[in-house]
Amino acid sequence: MTAKGLRTLLCVVGARPNYMKIGPVLAALDAVPRFRTVLIHTGQHYDPQMNDALFADLGIRAPDVNLAVGSASHAVQTAQVMMRFEPVVTGAADPVVLVVGDVNSTLACALVAAKLGVKVAHVEAGLRSGDRAMPEEINRILTDQLSDWLFCTEAEALDNLRAEGIDAGRVHLVGNVMIDTLLGNLKRAVPAAATLAGSGVDASSYGLVTLHRPANVDDEGVLAGLVDSLVAIAAHLPLAFPCHPRTRQRLEAFGFLDRLRAAPIALLEPQGYLAMLGLMAGSRLMLTDSGGIQEETTALGVPCLTLRDNTERPITVDEGTNTLVGRDPKAIMAAFADWRATGGKGGRVPALWDGRAAERIARILDAEA
Known part of the structure; x- marks a missing residue:
């Protein structure tokens, strides 16, 4: 860590589901004075009209870096993200890499960071379908093995990580950042x-x-x-x-x-x-x-x-x-x-789905990163 304790948080998004998760996390991290956030878009989903509309809807700033990898097979896309992300990490001052969700970009950037000895935070860790035929399931499992901070949306995720041998000291139940976004925007809905x-x-x-x-x-x-x-x-x-x-x-x-x-x-x-x-x-x-x-x-x-x-x-x-x-x-x-x-299931809102998950993530990283 630098003398003043400043850290660069490289916050990665790659596909549309990530955008709904990164907005509140960026806002919460930007409120921590010693963090400098850099928003990295890998370009895994690359439609400009859809991207621009979603970023505008969610009030997310334009990405600081766009890797522009585009569409390809899983192997090619993952490799392209890794090749283009590595110089971003090596050029950053005292970085932490924060990834969200389970897309190819999530695993690719986590793998680059781990190989470079840079710590990784995974938002939405521990989710499992039990179906390894889903590419996303492979991305989830491997990203969690590589991560230093694993931020979970629900209690069953803790059980999944424990069963996979993840150190409980790395795991935090914080709630669901997607629900942070939903609650923060509900009054603005069309x-x-x-x-x-x-x-x-x-x-x-x-x-x-x-x-x-x-x-x-x-x-x-x-x-x-x-x-x-x-x-x-x-x-x-x-x-x-x-x-x-x-x-x-x-x-x-x-x-x-x-x-x-x-x-x-x-x-x-x-x-x-x-x-x-x-x-x-x-x-x-x-x-x-x-x-x-x-x-x-x-x-x-x-x-x-x-x-x-x-x-x-x-x-x-x-x-x-x-x-x-x-x-x-x-x-x-x-x-x-x-x-x-x-009339269907009524259900209830799970614990900690209260719109403050991102704040909990920022507090933990501020204390431990």
Whole structure:
């Protein structure tokens, strides 16, 4: 450490889910006088319009460094991030590397830091799906093994890390920074009525859909079953479907777009954070394969049907509003029938999901870094 105790915190984001997590962390770290924060965007997600809109919505400053790695295979993308990140670390004064989430950039930057003997802080540590076929699961496991500070959102993450032999002194239960962002922006959310105007879907009663995981959208048979389910559900509850560009490509390639357009389903362009927050808050039911949305709907009290066979966020099932239903159309329709009969899970907001997780992270790093 330098004589004055100043530290450079290299805060890494790479993909859209990271942006919702880094905002409150940056704000909390910037409030610590001896920290100098540097925001590094690896460029793993690189669409300028979507990036700029999300950064503006979230009130995050423009990145100080953009590595501009772009899209590639997992191996190539990870290697490119490592090659471009290494000189940033070696050129920084007394650095700590802070990574969030579970994308390729998270692991790549943690690995660079560990190889250089630079300490690593991992925000959202300890989450496990139990499915090593998911690239994100590999990223989670390895990043946690490399990290010096592991900041967890829920108690089960502590159990996961203990089972993997992680020293308990490195692990801290701090809460969920994504919920910090949600609570801090809820009053600024774009009303659903504004987003849905002219779509044909009534903003007073609708369900909300997101799909993007390769396991759901790349297999024609799986995607066909999901489309069948959405069309059947929309006959009872009109749906708003902000469509990820990759998902739209698959729907078009497999010839499914016309089926969706013929149903009471509003196919929307990808939405900014504040518009998506308004859509979630106003919806009666969420259908998704997103990890973060499972957490956000739990915080909002909106019933969520997760179209996956597992989740790395089990607290949303055990305590929150989330139900794992998988991809089988019969199971999806049975879960929807249960929602129609009961109104879905009420759940409760987990402990420490109170909007102050980032403050706890900053206090710990100030004391220990």
